[in-house]
Structures are given as C-alpha cells and as structure tokens.
Amino acid sequence: MSRIACVMTNMFEDSEYTSPLEAFEKEGHTVTVIEKEKGKKVTGKNGEAEVETDMGIDDADPASFDALFIPGGFSPDILRADDRFVAFSKHFVLHDKPIFAICHGPQLLITADVLYGRKMTGFVSIQVDLRHAGAVVFDEEVVVDHGLVTSRTPHDLDAFNRESVKQLKA
C-alpha cells in the first residue's frame, strides 16, 4: 500500500480532493493532508468539504511518502507562494515518484521548475503557463507521463482517479 502526501490549503476545489481520496482509500492507500499547520480546518472553495489537516509542512519529510497529490482550486496558487511546499514537491520529481495534479494543481509544479518536456494537461486558464514552463500540453481528460498524472477539471475525475491508482503499488 502507498502513502500519499496531499498538499492542500483553503480554497481547494472540493471534489478534486474528496473524489480521489475515496478512490485511493478504497484501494487501501493512505492520504496525509499537509498544510502550513497541523490540525487546521481548511475549506473547499465551494464550501462542500471541510478537512482537518494531518501534518504541518515543517514536519513533513517527503522521503516518507510514495506519491504526491495536488488537488486544484485556488489552493495550489496559495501554496506555491511558500518555498517549503515548492521544495517538498520537487522531491517527488527528483525521485521519480508518482505525482497526481488536477486543474490548478500543476501551478505548484511550474514554480518548482520541473515541467520542461513533460507531457501534461491542466485547467484551461493555466495551459498557457504550462506551455511557457516548457511542458507539452494536451487538451485531454487525463495525461500520463512517467508517473505524472494530470487532468483539467472535476469532469475528468473518473479518468484522473483511474490512472492515478494505476501508478500506486498494491
């Protein structure tokens, strides 16, 4: 079973957390929500999901996780203004661990400067930023590139969940 680090704060896209969480847990994987602080209540941008964070970023060792999960909404843009989340994310690229990023999730990877040549997708508004960051962008429901799984919107969740679960060790 895999240990998945989920980096997330307020204004996340509610279903882009809850739906993959359900898919991961159904297969026996664990998801640890990492925010600036542990035990903080963070709320989705639609007010549908409230989540208590499991771990503060200062206590989070990326080496102890098998995969990275970045839900969308406006949460990723808030996180990428904090160097600790950027450094945390880079670990998963350097060590070829799976990364699951949906909607605005890839914004954190832009700031981590790890997208050159990667095949991927993202929310329509950030596709230009992904191209500028060197990514090869496709307008598909899901793109899988050597463990990097990306999708565009909540409408893509079935494909996103299916391909993300495939990257994890049973």
Added chain:
Amino acid sequence: MSRIACVMTNMFEDSEYTSPLEAFEKEGHTVTVIEKEKGKKVTGKNGEAEVETDMGIDDADPASFDALFIPGGFSPDILRADDRFVAFSKHFVLHDKPIFAICHGPQLLITADVLYGRKMTGFVSIQVDLRHAGAVVFDEEVVVDHGLVTSRTPHDLDAFNRESVKQLKA
C-alpha cells in the same frame, strides 16, 4: 476626464477594486465594471465588497474606453478562461492605452500574449509565469512601463493608485 474599463468577476481582491476606484473617482474619472453579464452582483474574495456590474462583455466596445483596470484576487484567472476578455484586453495594448493591473491582474495579460519585454511586477506566485511570458519582472511596489502600471499586493495600493492616476488625462 478618462473612461476606465474595469474587468472583474467574483473572487476579486476587495481592496484592489475599492481603493483604486476611490482614487480614480476623486480625480473625476469614471469606472465601468465589465463582467460576463450586466447587472450581476459580484463579491470580493474577502466578502468585504459587493459590486453590481455595469456592462456585459458582449456589449463592451474597448474603443470607447481610455484605460483598462484589472483588480487582483482570483477574478483574473477566471476571466482569462473566456476569450472575450482576452480580446478586450489586447485592444489596450495595441492602441497604447494605459493598463492598471495589480496582484493576479497580469494573468489576463499573460493569456493575451502581450507581455514580451515589458517591465512589470505582480503577486509573488505569478512572477514566475510573468517571466516565462517574456516580461522583465521586478519585485517593487509599483512598476510603470509606457502606461502599463503593475503592483504586487494590497500593501502597494498607495503607489499603484498614485502612478495609475498619473497616466490618465485630466
């Protein structure tokens, strides 16, 4: 006196609309809030400002305005997913009219593909996207480049308002 087009929707950064508005109106300029629809109530991300929109984008002729104002928050990222707002914004660059963009405001100009070689700033999280889009980025409270006035956060509003007003015809 100048006619200023303000493109804005929900989740704008409250004070980045209300403070420049006050500065512009104090000097006798007029501000027209343009959204997808006319007469819609849009709310700032902090819930402090609620604004009724003046004009729908389909009825907005950029040629009838002297300047463009793009408040920040998450509004600009929503607007840039709509080609009509992107096309509207390009007019002001093509015709060398003043543009005032604060915080996430420049995201709309990234999608408009008009930033190559421009000196500017923006919210810390999007500075990487501005550089990738070809801009020359400075971490200053305000940057003025041939009518393009940009700032980083609400803390920069005094400088942003002062330099923006200077670009308008009295």
